[in-house]
Amino acid sequence: MSTPTLPPGLAIQKADERIMTLNVGPQHPGSGHMRIIVQIDGDYIVACDPDPGYVHRGEEKMAEYRNYVLNVPHLERPVIHDSCNVLYPYVLGAEELLGLEVTERAKYIRVIASELNRCVYTMYWLAIYGIFLGHSTMFMWPAGDRELLIDLLEKMTGARVTHSYFIPGGIRNDLPANFEDVCLRQVNYFEKRIKEYADVFYENPILISRTEKTGVLTRENAIRLGTTGSVLRASGVDYDVRKKEPYDVYDELDFETNVMKSGDSYARSRIPWLDMMESCRIIRDALQKMPKSGSVRVKLKPNPKGEIGSVYKRVESGRGALGCYIVSDKKPEPYRVKLSVPSFRNLIALPHLLIGEKLGNMPSTYWSLNYWPVEADR
């Protein structure tokens, strides 16, 4: 900042002989595809400047060139592991603009797919969280158990990760025969497995000592900074879009939201794990309540045009509330698509968490944010 010719973070600032500036990332595997510029005084972080944008792909711009259906495959790319949830608000918004009514069975299947996806994403995140805390078992176990649900999603959608399963008007195809039984069996086994993580990870004194009381986000700050999802609920705010503004059939399903009060890294890492158990509950409930037959999508006319106007839809993704703002001007392509993604919204909390912490707590704090760089950049 002091020398305008150099980009921020590269300029050498000698405010004090003791202060050192470190670039964490973008190549550093501990930061994902982003850079965190930290200044340290001895072992303590005194300044932090997150610098995302290394995986910016212009999804919003691309969406202005493609019609409502062609937007589906690329708008799920920000988080391929959570592709159903990333796409969900866009599909809901497009349905409102195109005036489509989704059948009951399609709504239930969507809920099942999005809960499976939430677990798949969370397991991937948990694997990375584990390995960056130096806990190899916690990398191997989630990475392996995740496959159970990926197999289910593959049966449903035909693809392991990028499903393109939700389309305006329903879902792309119906469930395969005998899916309910397989799903129930695998989800029950999955739930049994993730409960075992308590012994090896969540009740592990080493994890607790490393994450408890570090990176504390107070309730007031969590609200003021507009954080969302697990970060918000770890700080004691009970806000889950699935409960507060139920979309599709979430209001008919039986589940709880998980809230913790401490707001530290431990709470933030525990909430997604607890959420997975609720997801299993939702899936079982949905399998039971789902209509056993019926059509799963409305027939679209070619190149459907949206009504003039705008919609703002939001869903609860694996990381938090995900909003989609679509402006339509009666053309086959949307005039503007804006994704308000939870990672981007939670990133603002990072400096507040890190300043005053020891540098050694940075990986655990950063990954506890449930932050996905690719999603933040879009």
Add this chain to the structure above:
Amino acid sequence: MSSEPKKEAVEKKPEDSKPTNDKTTEKPAATKPAPKKAPPKEEPELPAFEKGIADKIIENFGEKTTISFVKPDRVGIKVGREAVHDVAEFARDVLNYDHVDSVSGVDYPADKEIEVVYHLSSYTDPTLTRQILELATRAQREDKPIPGNDATKLPSLRDIFYSVEFHEREVFEMLGVYFEGHPDNRRLLLPEDWADLPPLRKDFRNKGR
């Protein structure tokens, strides 16, 4: 050709086709519900709670604000750029909205304006959990933008809603709307040496398209 009647079928479905069309039978649905779905239905449907929020804002700010829509759980208000700061303060202090969900910039070259849309929401007020307040304000648009040094400016809401910090930085780099009063207007996602037009403007064309 046959796409014309079909179009109407799809658009009219949501109102009253629920019991009849499970099987996406479009043509009967097109002919039947069309007379039933009458425009007067729209009027009494205005949700009372949302209307109350909109009215409170209109009462206090009068001609500086206009209601753009009142839908279930969504209220849209258009605000003049000189009043947006006050309206946002009112929304926080009186209406209890406590954070911003999203800030979107939308380019309207035909109007020579760029719209910035704030989606306000609330965690603390239990009556507002489903609500989104949409504040839209417009900045003057320059044909040859010099981001930060032209007339495309708006007052920043960062002192009211801290949560807009990164969102406003993004709108600045993507559309060139400079937010006066924002403490940190550096680029966020784009490279520091980006020298082209702000990419989300409509006159920035995707190469090869």
